[in-house]
Amino acid sequence: MNTLDTIEIDVSVELGAATMPIHYLLRMGRGAVIELDAFENDPMRIYANNTLIAKGEVQVDDGQLHVVVTEKVIKPA
Numbered sequence: 001m002n003t004l005d006t007i008e009i010d011v012s013v014e015l016g017a018a019t020m021p022i023h024y025l026l027r028m029g030r031g032a033v034i035e036l037d038a039f040e041n042d043p044m045r046i047y048a049n050n051t052l053i054a055k056g057e058v059q060v061d062d063g064q065l066h067v068v069v070t071e072k073v074i075k076p077a
Contacts, residue, residue: 013047
């Protein structure tokens with residue numbers, strides 16, 4: 001199992017996306033709001049090394065945010 005301890009995987013979770021000009025992004029300050037192309041109940045996309053592997057949802061438990069996997073994405077062979 002020690003071999004598995006050295007493998008690095010970049011995991012990211014995406015709720016939505018937005019496109020904006022860089023000058024707008026540079027002018028944003030603390031507390032700025034970015035409108036996403038998703039709604040609060042839309043499934044989140046879970047990526048491993050920039051590859052979509054699953055979909056999930058956010059759950060809040062005792063003030064802690066959790067991402068729960070609801071669907072595994074199967075790559076076509």
